[in-house]
Amino acid sequence: KKRNPHEPEFHQAAEEVISSIKPVLDNKPIYRKHKILERLLEPERQISFGVNWMDDEGEIHVNRGYRIQMNSAIGPYKGGLRFHPTVYPGILKFLAFEQIFKNALTGLPMGGAKGGSDFDPKGKSDNEVMRFCQNFYLELHRHIGHRIDIPAGDIGVGGREIGYMFGAYKKISNEFTGVLTGKGVGWGGSLLRTEATGYGLIYFTENMLNHIGDSIEGKTCLVSGSGNVAQFAVEKLLHMKAKPVTVSDSSGFIYDDEGIDKEKLAFIKELKNIKRGRIKEYADKYPSAVYTENKGDESSNALWDIKADCAFPCATQNEINAKDAQHLIDNGIMLIAEGANMPLDNEAVNLVLDSDIIYSPGKASNAGGVATSGIEMIQNFMGSYWSKKQVDEKLKEIMTEIHQNCLLAAEEHGHKNNYLVGANIFGFTKVANAMIAQGII
Numbered sequence: 131k132k133r134n135p136h137e138p139e140f141h142q143a144a145e146e147v148i149s150s151i152k153p154v155l156d157n158k159p160i161y162r163k164h165k166i167l168e169r170l171l172e173p174e175r176q177i178s179f180g181v182n183w184m185d186d187e188g189e190i191h192v193n194r195g196y197r198i199q200m201n202s203a204i205g206p207y208k209g210g211l212r213f214h215p216t217v218y219p220g221i222l223k224f225l226a227f228e229q230i231f232k233n234a235l236t237g238l239p240m241g242g243a244k245g246g247s248d249f250d251p252k253g254k255s256d257n258e259v260m261r262f263c264q265n266f267y268l269e270l271h272r273h274i275g276h277r278i279d280i281p282a283g284d285i286g287v288g289g290r291e292i293g294y295m296f297g298a299y300k301k302i303s304n305e306f307t308g309v310l311t312g313k314g315v316g317w318g319g320s321l322l323r324t325e326a327t328g329y330g331l332i333y334f335t336e337n338m339l340n341h342i343g344d345s346i347e348g349k350t351c352l353v354s355g356s357g358n359v360a361q362f363a364v365e366k367l368l369h370m371k372a373k374p375v376t377v378s379d380s381s382g383f384i385y386d387d388e389g390i391d392k393e394k395l396a397f398i399k400e401l402k403n404i405k406r407g408r409i410k411e412y413a414d415k416y417p418s419a420v421y422t423e424n425k426g427d428e429s430s431n432a433l434w435d436i437k438a439d440c441a442f443p444c445a446t447q448n449e450i451n452a453k454d455a456q457h458l459i460d461n462g463i464m465l466i467a468e469g470a471n472m473p474l475d476n477e478a479v480n481l482v483l484d485s486d487i488i489y490s491p492g493k494a495s496n497a498g499g500v501a502t503s504g505i506e507m508i509q510n511f512m513g514s515y516w517s518k519k520q521v522d523e524k525l526k527e528i529m530t531e532i533h534q535n536c537l538l539a540a541e542e543h544g545h546k547n548n549y550l551v552g553a554n555i556f557g558f559t560k561v562a563n564a565m566i567a568q569g570i571i
């Protein structure tokens with residue numbers, strides 16, 4: 131904390147990992163001797179730069195851009211870009227740190243990184259977003275490359291933003307390589323990349339439920355967020371005959387006790403991806419839904435106090451605090467699988483781990499997104515495309531392997547069925563061994 135003051139999210143992510151890997155550090159002194167933890171917590175490279183851009187009225191704005199290249203022991207840096215007004219190095223360092231373990235879990239050769247800007251795409255015209263992306267990329271391009279660091283999307287960075295950055299990259303570099311993932315299908319993008327995080331989350335959940343002799347079919351599900359991860363989590367829940375009943379945005383949430391069906395999901399996609407509207411409009415259109423506004427001064431979020439079977443937080447970090455976790459426990463929720471990164475604060479995690487709820491951390495259950503980015507990179511290297519079926523099968527296989535590896539690592543260290551401990555130990559051990567093999571450098 132002394133070394134990284136005023137970065138509470140980074141401290142939180144580090145504390146969670148440190149407490150899980152203690153049995154490994156105690157049993158294998160070589161990791162302490164090689165100062166693996168200290169080295170993992172220090173970014174290999176941290177880039178910060180100004181981004182100047184002009185709005186449609188001719189006014190000039192100054193934002194900050196960042197790229198945190200955290201660790202490259204097992205492959206080139208890989209991790210998303212986030213455009214959101216809350217972005218600062220503490221958030222990006224937490225995300226980059228988590229990304230190291232997540233990427234190791236996928237079984238693909240990818241190191242950990244994260245980047246972004248405090249630019250807010252909300253309310254900006256397409257031309258303003260394009261000008262921002264071009265100016266952001268103008269600096270970022272010096273530090274990335276298809277064998278160096280391959281950014282992707284995250285909050286506020288979807289297909290539109292990746293497209294504008296890829297256009298800028300091509301203009302500057304005069305070449306066409308897979309320097310970014312999440313590209314459009316038809317210009318280097320992989321089929322199913324857009325869907326992958328949400329789909330992978332539900333595949334992982336099905337593995338968790340199968341492990342206790344159950345399945346997602348027929349389960350009532352709470353989902354938060356209404357962006358990329360939430361939309362495709364809802365879609366896969368529908369494919370698997372579950373009943374999603376909520377979605378949210380930063381202004382509030384809707385609860386539709388008749389269930390969000392295929393037609394209602396199409397409305398959400400159009401509302402969020404094309405019209406860029408607010409989720410409140412869902413309740414204006416469908417009378418079965420109730421809208422609850424987020425006034426910003428609540429000590430808990432009423433979304434997590436709705437009776438259901440499974441909960442999928444897919445919006446942002448720390449969206450579930452101890453009070454919310456207690457509501458979920460009291461309401462008899464059986465499973466929480468994280469679609470977002472670190473959506474439960476550490477107090478909430480501890481409460482959940484002490485309850486009967488089966489819980490998986492984002493670095494395991496949301497790894498399908500980066501895994502499919504890895505699959506996009508493979509296709510770009512090969513100069514060809516995989517079919518939808520091939521990508522989907524590979525995604526399912528990877529999620530099953532992550533599930534298995536978490537359980538095995540947890541059991542080996544005396545924490546049977548603890549996905550959090552399993553994910554952290556598996557990821558840590560893999561990266562630590564690579565770092566030791568590569569020497570002190």
Ligand code: NDP
Nearest residue numbers: 284285286327355356357358359379380445446470471499
């Ligand atoms: P999007 O920008 O597509 O959607 C984010 C959603 O969360 C929106 O509904 C947004 O509402 C809501 N949200 C954002 N910030 C807040 C906040 N402070 N309070 C309440 N709601 C908020 O992002 P993604 O769906 O891509 O990402 C969601 C989460 O999943 C993030 O934690 C991300 O890191 C994680 N993730 C994403 C992956 C991906 O492939 N996209 C991969 C792995 C993890 P509003 O519209 O009002 O801003």
